Amino acid sequence: MTEAVALRRAVAADARAAADVYLRSFDAALPTVVRPHTDDEVRDHIRDVVVPLRETWVAEAAGAGVVGLMVLDGESLSQLYLDPEWRGRGIGDRFVALAKERRPRGLSLWTFQVNEPAHRFYERHGFLAAESTDGSGNEEREPDVRYVWRP
Template identity: 65%
Template sequence: MAAGATRSPDLRPARPADAGQVADVWLRSFAAALPGVRRAHSDDEVRRWVAEVLLPTHDVWVADDGGTVVGLLALSDGRLDQLYLAPDRRGRGLGDRFVALAKQRQPGGLQLWTFQANEPAWRFYLRHGFVEVERTDGSRNEEREPDVRLVWDPRGCPP
């Protein structure tokens, strides 16, 4: 590698041993991106959920930078359930790589929810071909935060 060049993190499937680092990225990213949103679960509950639910039941990928997890993507049937980056890794193309991977792994289409307050995430997904299909008052999510559902349909048809 040339002097001054930086290496991109590798995207790889998550392993059970990644649970602690995945939870750390999730917690740090949520706090940085959504400081005004009340979290519904404690740090310990998030760590337990990552290890016992998220990793075993979802298609989870991590961005691995020399053994350090700096981002995560979690997919399930037709859904992009989680995409979180370490705060210092935002704006460097890593999210773009994760969305491309999500579309590759779910070629039939994707949907996701994001909080309305998370305008940067919302704009990010719109740039990647997702369209808004629904807004709610937040009464159906644990945080009780207004949210928006976005859909990517590879056929280009309105959902």
């Protein structure tokens, strides 16, 4: 099924759809985590900051539009979100492979401690937990884990 999904750099016109993927994915994967920003604030941030100023990629499915979002910021894999209906089709695997190709010296990322599926996903891709926090350093105030990948 992933043959019909293309990974490409995001353009300004993708911002709204990418934000909506983020919102649906966050709500589905992290129902107990309080989002510190409104939907409109998220959409504005992705439109005004993420797409124009970060290395932003989207997964676009034939007939379905944008179904995934990945953002690289320096050596950080700062965002990877898939539309809940498109999980389990290899798109996340393709995004991680692309991130490793784009950052061959290594990557780091943060994920919430409650997001066990994300832990399993990143560990399967060779990321190792390097640090855990009580959440006082993130907007959500949610305990998190920093993962790193080195080739």
